Each structure stands twice: as C-alpha cells, then as structure tokens.
Amino acid sequence: MTQRAAIVLNLNGVDHAISVEPRRTLADAIRDDCGLTGTHIGCEHGVCGACTIIVAGEAVRSCLMFAVQADGKRIRTVEGLADGEQLHPLQEAFIAHHALQCGFCTPGFLMLSLHALERDPDLGDEELLDLLASNLCRCTGYQNIVKAVRGAAAVMRAGVVR
C-alpha cells in the first residue's frame, strides 16, 4: 500500500494539497496530513459520530470515508464554525447550556447539528432526538445537548447567524 494519490482537500475554504495512500481515511487525512485536529476519532467504525463533518453539503462520518473520495469537495469542520472571535450560535448554545463536559464528542455533535439546522431550523423535537441519537456522548446524559441545539435553532431561525 505504498502507492499514493495527490489530492486537494478544501477545508473550511482553504485548499490543502496532500499526498495520501488510497486507503487513508478522511478523518486521518484531515487530522494528520492537514493538521486540523478538532475532528475527533472515537470508534473508527462509524458508531460514535465524534468524527462527523460536512462534505459537499452532507454530514458524514469521516472515519468511514476515504480521503480520496473527498478530493476537490468542499469540506466543513469544527474549526470553520466560528467567525474569528465570534462563535457560531451552536457553539454559544453549547456553552450556555453546559452541553459539553470533556469536549471530545463536541465537534461531532456541533457539525451534526449544524448540518441539520441549516437544512431545517424548524426541526421538531422528535426529529431532533432522532438526529442527536446518531452520536454518542459519555459525559452529559444528552439533556443539555438537546437543549443547546433547540436554543441554537431558535437563534438560527431568527436569522442572527453571522
């Protein structure tokens, strides 16, 4: 497996030209080749969702995707969420509602929620629970994550984003 492919990962609007083995996962490429370590790896088999990012408008588990599959596509990770010093309403809401403790799962929950709320900020409570059940958190018991995403949805509905 020494054959390598030259690809470009567009992360949060910045191109990263890297050379990777075809079997390298997108999560590993983002973390190790591009140095963006905010995307976390919790299980490497697509269950925990800590590595959730947005690729070409879809929320994906970056541990289940090869880097070569994302060549040239627009990728959004947690590092692109804030606008400089200005936190995104989701980030604000996670802090305000104490929706994180150790913070390891947080980037995955933020990107999962971001994708859903950008599509539909009017997500109902049942749909929201279904959505958040995609990812695992071991610290919070989820209550405050649910509240935070609801809170952020209200802000995003009001159009205060950025």
Next chain:
Amino acid sequence: MSAGVAVPTGWVGRSLRRIEDPALVRGSGRFTSDLPAALWVRFVRSPVAAGKILRIVAPPGARMVTAADLAAVGPIRPMLHKFNYVPIEQRVLAADVVRFVGEPLAAILAPSREEAEDLAERVHVEIDATSAIVDAYAAIAAGAPLVHAQARGNIIVDARVATPGFAAASAAARHRVRLRIRSRRQNALPLEPRAAHAAWDPVERRIILHCSTQMPHLMRTIIAQLIGMAESGLRVIAPDVGGGFGQKMSLAAEYVVVAWLARSLRTSVAWTEDRRENLIASFHARDQHIDLEGMFDDAARLVALRADVLANVGAYACYPTTGAVEALMAMAEMPGPYDVRDYSCTARGVLTHTCPMAPYRGVSRPVITFAIERLMDKAAAAFGIDAPTIRRRNLVRAFPYTTATGLVFDEASYVETMDAAVLAADLPAFRARQAAARLQGRYLGIGMSTFCERTGYGTPAFAARGMDVTPGWETVVLGIDPSGCVEARIGSSPHGQGLRTALSQIIADELGVSPERVTVVHGDTDRTPYGWGTFASRSLVIAGGAALMAARKVRAKLIGMAADLLEAAPEDIVLGDGVARVSGTDRAMAIDALARAAYHQTHRFKGTFAPGLAESATYDPPGTFSNACHIALVEVDIETGRVGIEKFLVAEDAGRLINPMIVDGQIHGGVAQGIANALYEEVIYDAGGDILTATLADYLPPTAREIPPIALHHRETLTEASLTKAKGVGEGGTIGAPAALINAVNDALAPFGVSIDEIPATPQRIRDALRAAAAAKA
C-alpha cells in the same frame, strides 16, 4: 426546584459559564492523539484467553519489541496489606503465558499507524491454548485451573467482617428476606480511547509523556519506577482528557511500553487505542454476584444484614487500587444509608481469564445499592408497606452516625431528601394511572433508591483498605503575580468536570477578585505540586478545600500588606471587586498595586512581609457523605421486554453547590451511565473466554433516544467535614439509577410474580423471566 439552596452572595453558588468551554467548542482542545510522532505503536494482542506462548515472529523488516526486550522493565505489582490479599504480577508485555483475550504480547513500530497495523497483522503468534476460566463461580470451584499459581482457588482477596452481636441478632430476628443479585460486566467507555505519546527531549535529556490519564503524578511515579529511571527524568502531561470515569486512573501497561520505547530509541513514540482494544483490553468493571439477607424486627426495621460478595476481577490487578477495590468497597458500604447495627460480610475477589477490572464511576456502589434497594423493596412487600415507608423506618436520622463498619456519616438529609423526591413523584397519582393502564394491558412501574455516597475522603479511608498507596490529600499552590493575576497550580487532574471554573469561583470569593483573573493549572507534573487526581468524587472537595486554605493564606497577607500601606487595622480591611478598602472610609488600594508592591517594592513593608505573594496548602479531609433519592417511572412492554423510561427524578444533597450548572451536568451524566448499567450495557464473553462485544454495535451505550429528561431537586446540608461545605457529586447519579430503575421494572411486572435481580435487565432477560413465570403457572 431548589428547596433549601442558599442564595449566592459571591461567586460561589453561581452557574458561571465554564472557562474550559471556548477552546473545546472551537475544536482547539488539545488531546494526546493530536500530537505528531516519529513512530507509532501497534500492539499485538493475545487471540486466546489462556495459554503458553510458544513463538512470536515478526514479519521481515518489522521492528518488534517483546517481553524479552523488556527484561529490565519491572512487572506491575499493586499491593494491598490487608484482607488476605495475594499480590500478583503483570508483565507489561506477556512473557510466558497469556491470561486474557487482548493481553498485549508485542509492540510493532512503524512511521504511521496504518503501517504499524499492517505489520502487526502479519506477526505470527503461536500459543499453546489451555482451558480458560471465565465465570467467578467456576474459578473458585475445586480443581479449577489457576490464573496465577500463587492465588489458590483463584482468590486474590478474602475479606470478612462481622459485628460482635451479629450472630445473636440474626438468630433472634423474626423476619428474614433473602436475595441474590447479579451485575454483569461493564466498560466505563470514555469516548476518547486511551492514548500515550512519549518524546525524548534531547536538551533536557528526559522523557515527556503526554497521556490520557486521571492521575499524572502517580503515573510518573509508577512508570519511572517500572522503567528504572529517576522521576525527574520523566515529565507527565495530561492534556485535555476525553473522559475517564475511573478507567483512566489505572495504569495502562501500554503507557509503560511507550515511555520505555521513547527512552530507548531517543525519539517520539505514540499509541492511540482503537475502540476494539478499548472494549476488550482496557479495563472492565461491575462483574459481581451478591447474596444478601436482611433480618427485620416486627416493625420492619433492619436489625442485621448478611452479605456475600463475589467479584470477578479478571486476569490481573489494576494499579493503584488493585482488583480488590470492588469487593472491599462492597463490604464497607453495603448497609447503605440505613441504621443497622449488626452486619456480617464475606467479600472475595476472584481471578479469571478475562480483562482486568478497575474502578468505574461509583465502583461497587451501583451494584450494592441495587442489592440493598431490591432487598428493601422485597421486605416492604413482605410487610405489606410501601417503599418510602420501609425506608423512612430505616434511614439514619441523627448525625454524626458511625456505621456497623466504622464509617462516620457527617451531617446530611437522608429522610428529608427522600421525602422531597416522593412528594415530587406524586405517588398516589401514579398508582391511579398505573391501575388504569393495567386494565388496558399496559404495565407501568415506579421504583426508588435511597443512598449515601462517601466522597472527598482522605488518606485514612485508603489506609483502612490496606492500600500501599493512599491517595487522599491534595495540594494547591496559589500565587498572585506582580500584575495581579492569580494562578492556582493543583495536583489534581480534572478531565471534563469543569474544576478550573469551580475553583476559580472559590478563589475569587476569598481574594475579592473576579474569577476571570484566576487561572487554574493542572495536569503537568512540571507545573503542578505532587497530587493525585480526579476520581472518587473528590476533586472539588479536596482540591477545593486546599485552594480555599491557600487562598486564605494569600488573603491574610494581602490584608496585612494593605493595612500596612493604608495605615489601618487589618480587621478594617475589606477585599472586593479587585480592591482592598478601609471599611467606612474612601481609602483603598487596588489588589494589582498590592501585588506589585509585594514583589517590586518590598522596602515599603520594612521587613514585615516576606517578598512575593504565593502560598501552598494541603488538605487531607475526613470524608463527607452526599445523599440522594432517585425515582424512576417506567413502562415495560411485556411482548418485547423493552423498558421505556417515562420520567427520572433525582433529589440530592451534595452540600454547598459551588457551580449549580456543573453539578446538574454531573448528575445528568451519572444517571445516563446508571441507566446504561441497568438496561443496556454488557460485556459478554463466551465460555472459552473470547469476547463477543468488541464493537459499539454489540456493546450498547445509550443515545439521546434512551436517556429521558431528568428532573433535579437540590438540598444543601452544610457539613463540617468539608472546608468549602461542598460534598462530592461525581458518582451519585450512576450509583442510584440502576436500583431505582430495576425496582420500577419489578413494580411494573408485579402482576406476573417475577423478580428481576440481574443487570442489565435486557429485553431478553425480561422476556425470559416472564416466560418462566408463565410456564410455572401453567
């Protein structure tokens, strides 16, 4: 919502936003596996549970290290000086025999994780498999193979206590209730797997070990000792740690190997556990059988209690607590919050060919609380009284109270907290709803648990357990720099509990500054005083107490210096809003200016004060018991065995709430793990010792769908046993939830005459019980 909770006058008591959060929500937290390394390690692990190693052959060109290369590295040999403890050894890489599936045999090194994994797959391992012992009862049966030759009958700890009056009280008792419970094995499952990164520093000629741990100072001590190097040659850093729950307080053999490799190869070496490794070969917990018998008088008062605890501790002993920790904690705390004067207990820890056990949030107490609370419900049914009534008759009411095992309960609110929970649950309304539902073939149930939890305990508690290492105290070094910024360096090592925020609130109140002026430094053996870490619901109580003591010393000096410079009496100086004022006057001086004077203008004090503004304090507290009552409302689907949680309610008393938001978060998370313990999570081995739950599709941590809203009610009993008046709250949620839930499940299933006494109460187990009951009737 918060009856009996004080209105805050300072920073303490306020739900301040956490200092920790902005970096974490930006993805700029720093976790061990974020660091680049020259070499990555993949461990080759035993595919069989028991056997003799014949050969381990590396593929051509691979760099591999085995036990033979590590001959100079000492074995992990935790020690306990009591209770017939049999010390056993673990080589950091298995030497001659293997004792569980997943035990590390060899380390493969390569420039990337993928390459190391490829090579490790091609390592040829020959093991002459021998018969494996998986079950605790099988392990103690006559003629069972021995996991370690020196532990006869596979027993590594055999503890017995009995009060002098037990035999007589037991013989005289008129009512007996007996129960056998089983807790299946679980994994603490921190979301960040274990990870270590060791780098050789060519300038200082020493190793810097970043690792995901709850106890950086102790890791430095033990790793340096095992490798045979001076502690000063090893710096341990616990950066952001992605959850621990006890699993990361124990020494990982892998961390020793990584540190040794970096030292031997003079380079950087890293290992990140994958989820399969974490599931099969980190640490497990809660694998216990308890046989419990309660002797009651005619008024349903518990007069004597007899317990027999058998804990499956796996193949090796974890460092520092040893594999005896569950059995001994069960023995010491089985009577729970109840006033029972006579008690007898046998508690044994049994070796098997399974992954070693280690502390997991609550340690034994989720299991023993499940046991005694099931006993209380069964006794209530036998006496024809309800669950709150039997508890009200037995709960301790007068404090301090010395238990049958010699623990001292400090001021608390066992009865009041339970009454608050029962009131909030509205029992009569539920019973009416339950009766109506049954008519429609729906089975609702309510269940409760009352318990107290020993938290923030000092060295005597660990010494009583006979531990060789007694991690009871904490030290805080607190200084104000010349610019007026406050820095607290703590030996404890939080990993998600928001301790930096909570300590900054305590310190800010004492020094009269804003919490934003306070920085709390932890998790680096170079930058912090020796200390222990975050486990056993202790950091806020003990590091908090030490922070308060240190802050009081600094405060006294600030006041003295202000009095000197403002020409006033020290008792007239008031600190607040960053300023030292002379009470009743307009004379004042900024604390920043005082700080600068303390360093740069010491001549102004004419030798009255030593230069600088830094003090150290150590706190070794007696221990304080928080208490709570959990109530669960469930619905059991008798066709599928599914348990739905309609409502979960917690009334708790953890003394003074330093940051109520953080306290609530600890309880939410704890309850979620308790729900997981009660209904979902189970590590399953087959009869040969192979592990069947090696992915997150098999081992089932709950999601947002399974965890219901949790209603919280707080009380604050202010205790003399904690300097800050705060009691520990980290584990309580996990301790009380399984008992409340399983009592609720049994209440729901009362019409069928079944008794579910095993956790997790999976749909299969519930259906089995219902089928067995139906067959017995037919």
